[in-house]
Amino acid sequence: MGEVSAGGKGERPAALAIGVPTARVAPRWWRSIAVRRFVFGYSLLTPAVLYVGLLVGVPFLFSLYLALSDASVGAPVARFVGIDNLLAAVESSTFRVALRNSLVFTLGAGIAKSILGTTLAFLLMQRFRGRKVVRALLVMPFTIPIAVSALGWKWMLDSQFSVINWALGRLHLIGAYGTDGWPVWLGQPALALASVMFVNVWRSFPFGAIVLMAGLTSVPPEVIDAAKVDGANFLQRLRQVIVPMIAPILLVGGLFDTVFTLSDISIVYLLTNGGPNGATEILPTLAYRVGIQAGALGRGAAISLFLFPLLLPAMVLLLRNLRRREW
Amino acid sequence: MPRSARRRAVRKHVLIYAGLAPFLVLAVFPILWMAITAIKQEADLYRMDVVPFWFNLPPTLKNFALLFWRTSYADWIVNTMSVSFWVSVITILTAVPAGYALARLKLPGAENLGIGIFMTYLVPPIILFLPLARVVSELGLQDSWWSLVVVYPTFTIPFCTWLLMGFFKTVPFEIEEAAQVDGCGQLGALLRVVLPVSWPGLVTAVIFSFTLSMQDFLYSLAFISVSDQKPVPLGVATELIRGDVYFWGSLMAGALLVGVPVAIVYNLFLDKFISGITGAAIK
Numbered sequence: 001m002g003e004v005s006a007g008g009k010g011e012r013p014a015a016l017a018i019g020v021p022t023a024r025v026a027p028r029w030w031r032s033i034a035v036r037r038f039v040f041g042y043s044l045l046t047p048a049v050l051y052v053g054l055l056v057g058v059p060f061l062f063s064l065y066l067a068l069s070d071a072s073v074g075a076p077v078a079r080f081v082g083i084d085n086l087l088a089a090v091e092s093s094t095f096r097v098a099l100r101n102s103l104v105f106t107l108g109a110g111i112a113k114s115i116l117g118t119t120l121a122f123l124l125m126q127r128f129r130g131r132k133v134v135r136a137l138l139v140m141p142f143t144i145p146i147a148v149s150a151l152g153w154k155w156m157l158d159s160q161f162s163v164i165n166w167a168l169g170r171l172h173l174i175g176a177y178g179t180d181g182w183p184v185w186l187g188q189p190a191l192a193l194a195s196v197m198f199v200n201v202w203r204s205f206p207f208g209a210i211v212l213m214a215g216l217t218s219v220p221p222e223v224i225d226a227a228k229v230d231g232a233n234f235l236q237r238l239r240q241v242i243v244p245m246i247a248p249i250l251l252v253g254g255l256f257d258t259v260f261t262l263s264d265i266s267i268v269y270l271l272t273n274g275g276p277n278g279a280t281e282i283l284p285t286l287a288y289r290v291g292i293q294a295g296a297l298g299r300g301a302a303i304s305l306f307l308f309p310l311l312l313p314a315m316v317l318l319l320r321n322l323r324r325r326e327w
Numbered sequence: 328m329p330r331s332a333r334r335r336a337v338r339k340h341v342l343i344y345a346g347l348a349p350f351l352v353l354a355v356f357p358i359l360w361m362a363i364t365a366i367k368q369e370a371d372l373y374r375m376d377v378v379p380f381w382f383n384l385p386p387t388l389k390n391f392a393l394l395f396w397r398t399s400y401a402d403w404i405v406n407t408m409s410v411s412f413w414v415s416v417i418t419i420l421t422a423v424p425a426g427y428a429l430a431r432l433k434l435p436g437a438e439n440l441g442i443g444i445f446m447t448y449l450v451p452p453i454i455l456f457l458p459l460a461r462v463v464s465e466l467g468l469q470d471s472w473w474s475l476v477v478v479y480p481t482f483t484i485p486f487c488t489w490l491l492m493g494f495f496k497t498v499p500f501e502i503e504e505a506a507q508v509d510g511c512g513q514l515g516a517l518l519r520v521v522l523p524v525s526w527p528g529l530v531t532a533v534i535f536s537f538t539l540s541m542q543d544f545l546y547s548l549a550f551i552s553v554s555d556q557k558p559v560p561l562g563v564a565t566e567l568i569r570g571d572v573y574f575w576g577s578l579m580a581g582a583l584l585v586g587v588p589v590a591i592v593y594n595l596f597l598d599k600f601i602s603g604i605t606g607a608a609i610k
Contacts, residue, residue, distance in 0.1 A: 036513070037432055037433075037434075037513070038432075038434060038435075040428075040432070040513045040514070041428040041432035041434045041437075042428070042434065044424035044425060044427060044428035044432075045424070045425050045428045045429070045434075045440065047420065047421040047424065047425070048421040048422055048424070048425035048444065048484050048488055049425070049440070049444070051417075051421055051480055051481075051484055052444060052447050052481065052484055052485060055459070055462070055477070055478065055480070055481045056447045056450055056455065056481050056485075057447070058458075059455050059458035059459050059462065060450060060454065060455065060458070062458040062461070063454060063455065063457055063458045066457060066458060066461075116350075119346075120347075120350050123343060123346045123347055123350070124347075126339075126343050128339070128340055128343045128344070129340065134347060134351065136594055137351060137354060137355050138347075138350060138351065138354045139354075139594060139597055140354055140355060140358055140590055140594075141354050141357075141358075142597075143538075143589070143590040143591075143593035143594050143597065144358065144586045144587070144589065144590040145541050145542050145544075145560055145585075145586050145589055145590075146542060146544065147544040147560035147561070147563075147564055147582075148560060148563075148582040148583070148585070148586035149357065149358070149361075149586070150564075151361075151563065151564060151578055151579070151582050152357050152358065152360065152361040152579065152582065153357060155360075155361070155364060155573075155575050155578070155579065156357060156360060160373075160375070161372065161373055161375065161379075163360060163379050163380075166375065166379055177375065202353065202354075202357070206354065210597065210601055211601060211604075211605065214598075214601050214602065214605060215605075249605045252604060252605045253601075253604065253605060255449075256449070256604050259449050259451055260451075262451070263451030263452065263453040263454070264453075265453060265544065265545045265548075266544035266545065269544075269548070270544075270564055283453075284453040284545075287453060287457070288453075288456075288545070288548070288549065291456075291457045291460075292456075292457075292460065292549050297457050297460075297461070300457050301457045301458070304453050304454050304456075304457065305454065307451070307453060307454060308454060311449075311451070314449075315446060315449055318446070318449065319442065319446060
């Protein structure tokens with residue numbers, strides 16, 4: 001692509017000068033082709049830049065301001081309160097539990113997704129019959145809207161009529177209903193956190209597999225053959241050829257999923273709503289509860305902004321990765 | 328095929344299928360289970376003594392009937408469709424020119440601007456929903472599905488601009504030059520020559536405006552609390568649960584009726600989504 005644009009740059013003004021009669025009229029600077037192209041180009045960009053700037057950029061700055069004010073739904077005039085909201089958040093044990101849960105959730109689910117996704121990607125890389133159908137079925141968890149599948153999981157993890165418990169019971173792996181041996185997936189603190197993490201893993205591991213496959217198929221076979229000829233064994237090829245080549249794409253996929261996992265509210269909101277007793281509270285659900293349900297916009301904004309330092313490294317890495325690329 | 332080779336091929340297939348089987352069960356069973364639940368009779372759902380995987384009472388469409396006659400489900404579908412339609416219109420009108428300008432016009436700073444727009448796709452709704460709640464109430468759009476029309480382009484525009492940028496780069500420069508030589512202006516060349524050959528890119532952008540809009544839950548939850556203004560995922564999740572009573576059959580029916588078509592369409596365009604996210608990582 002780079003070559004095409006480089007060629008086009010040199011040729012186009014010449015072609016225009018010959019072809020378009022108006023270009024022969026004594027050119028003034030604002031009439032020059034480059035300037036007209038810039039004006040045309042930036043005016044094409046304006047709507048998108050304005051929209052995104054006004055509804056992402058400005059709100060983002062506004063949320064910084066909200067976090068430093070005592071704004072609430074009832075009182076439109078807000079006072080500047082400095083870092084009170086942030087301090088209040090850090091001091092509250094609800095917040096600390098939510099922060100811890102968010103970290104456990106993201107890290108734990110991330111590890112599980114990597115393992116499952118890698119295994120699946122290597123299986124799907126094989127040639128076998130029905131590969132397309134299998135792939136289409138395997139990505140269902142990712143393509144179905146998350147709020148829809150979360151409802152399905154809520155039914156599957158029902159305290160009494162859970163189909164999972166029914167199966168485990170028939171296999172005599174759990175006790176009878178009503179006894180301590182009967183797991184109430186969404187009602188017991190540790191199980192509840194594990195369950196919401198599991199649903200997140202279920203939703204995202206196909207995505208991980210597909211991203212990894214996209215990376216693996218982008219490595220030219222000649223490169224691997226060359227490494228083979230040079231006497232590199234499988235592990236050496238993996239470590240020194242394949243992984244470095246697919247690292248950028250894995251990084252982007254991983255960051256994208258991390259951002260989704262850290263900020264998604266629907267799984268926890270629909271499955272446990274943060275319960276039992278705060279055991280599955282994460283920063284997004286807490287921000288929603290404080291900001292919208294309790295109407296304390298400032299406090300809520302402060303809580304959601306705590307996500308930003310967690311997201312920032314991801315975004316910086318991504319930015320560096322995108323900029324390094326040739327266009 | 329010689330016998331040993333065939334046997335090896337069979338063994339390889341058996342191994343691969345055996346490896347894939349747990350993944351397939353994991354991925355598909357929950358959706359299958361939702362589908363079965365959607366057409367089970369109520370009495371059949373709450374039994375622990377019989378095998379739950381199949382029908383012990385004849386299947387029924389009662390759960391769907393309840394959706395349409397006893398809830399605002401029809402409204403929710405109309406709302407979802409209207410929101411997606413207007414979001415697509417806004418996205419196409421803004422992302423197409425932007426993607427074209429970034430990809431073709433060699434503007435100074437285009438690269439950084441392109442990255443900047445894509446980065447906004449990664450600013451998660453959870454950071455924006457509180458200030459946007461203010462914006463929505465200033466616009467007087469609270470409890471109206473129009474609030475979602477205003478807000479959803481914040482993620483569809485960045486994604487589709489990025490996607491279309493990659494797409495426009497693949498359209499040969501020569502056809503534009505030829506059009507300009509033939510007397511088209513820059514805008515004329517874009518409208519009459521470049522867009523007609525770019526329709527696959529435009530279709531993809533529309534599809535993603537639809538599917539990405541359907542993936543949202545937080546914005547609709549935060550902005551809309553009136554029943555007849557809700558989109559389907561929110562309506563199903565909030566209106567079919569009365570206190571402690573869950574209408575499981577109707578919940579599953581309502582969720583799948585929209586979820587499965589979205590999943591299928593998304594599935595067809597999944598590779599475009601992946602290469603959109605990973606950008607030029609695949610060279």
